[in-house]
Amino acid sequence: MKFTQAKRGRTFILKLENGDRIPEVIEKFAEAEEVSSALVFFLGGADKTSRVVVGPEERDDNKKVLPQIKNLPRTSEAVGLGTIFSSEKGSPRLHLHSAFGSQDETITGCTREGVSIWLIGEIIVLELLDHQARRNIDPETGFELLDI
Numbered sequence: 001m002k003f004t005q006a007k008r009g010r011t012f013i014l015k016l017e018n019g020d021r022i023p024e025v026i027e028k029f030a031e032a033e034e035v036s037s038a039l040v041f042f043l044g045g046a047d048k049t050s051r052v053v054v055g056p057e058e059r060d061d062n063k064k065v066l067p068q069i070k071n072l073p074r075t076s077e078a079v080g081l082g083t084i085f086s087s088e089k090g091s092p093r094l095h096l097h098s099a100f101g102s103q104d105e106t107i108t109g110c111t112r113e114g115v116s117i118w119l120i121g122e123i124i125v126l127e128l129l130d131h132q133a134r135r136n137i138d139p140e141t142g143f144e145l146l147d148i
Contacts, residue, residue, distance in 0.1 A: 002148040006037070009127030016044065016121030022111045023094040026123060030084050030092035037092075037128040042080035044121035046100050048072050052109035065141050070107055075118045076100035080111065084125070085135045085146060093135050095142055 012033065016025060026040065050072045057066040080098030087093045098115070099108045135144040 004132040004148050005132075006128040006131035009038075009129040010035075011127070012123075012125040014121075014123035014125065016117045016123060018117060018119055019047075020117045020121060022115040022117070022121070023096060024114075025127075026084070026094050026096075027092050030094070035084060035092060035125060035127050036086045036090075037131065037133060038084040039126040039128065040080075040082040040084060040094065040096055041124040041126075042078065042082070042096060042098055042121065044078055045118035046072055046076045046078040047097075047116035048074050048076075048119040050076075050100070050111075050115040051113035052098070052100065052107060052111060052115065053113055054109040055109060065143070067113075069113050069115070070109065072102075072107060073099055073105070074102050076102040076107075077120075078115070082111075083146075085133055087135045087144055088137060095144075095146075096137075 007027050022092045030057045053067045054070045055068050082096030133148050136147040138145045
């Protein structure tokens with residue numbers, strides 16, 4: 001385990017509207033407001049056009065990790081938690097996992113493939129300052145992973 005300590009910066013409240021797309025809208029906001037790292041809370045609705053990464057494909061050969069991507073079958077309630085950290089290029093990168101539920105089905109996964117807001121999305125961004133964390137590309141997986 002590695003760790004770094006951070007201080008709390010600004011707090012932002014975002015109202016996402018019908019058709020806004022996660023992660024793009026949150027990353028663009030973070031770039032415009034110069035938020036390089038933060039804790040992100042998400043609550044709202046997700047449209048059936050949304051796609052989430054629900055896990056890696058099972059593999060025995062230890063080669064590159066292949067994501068399993070699932071389309072939401074219908075409009076869903078959503079709740080999520082994530083972080084923003086700067087990439088190697090200095091741009092803010094969101095890593096947000098969410099649970100999407102409708103009727104008796106729940107799908108949980110990463111929003112990086114694109115989640116479209118249905119009606120409203122409520123986002124709280126708690127900025128983190130004065131730390132050593134960032135996202136770097138891991139050569140083995142190709143993922144942008146947290147590095148301290």
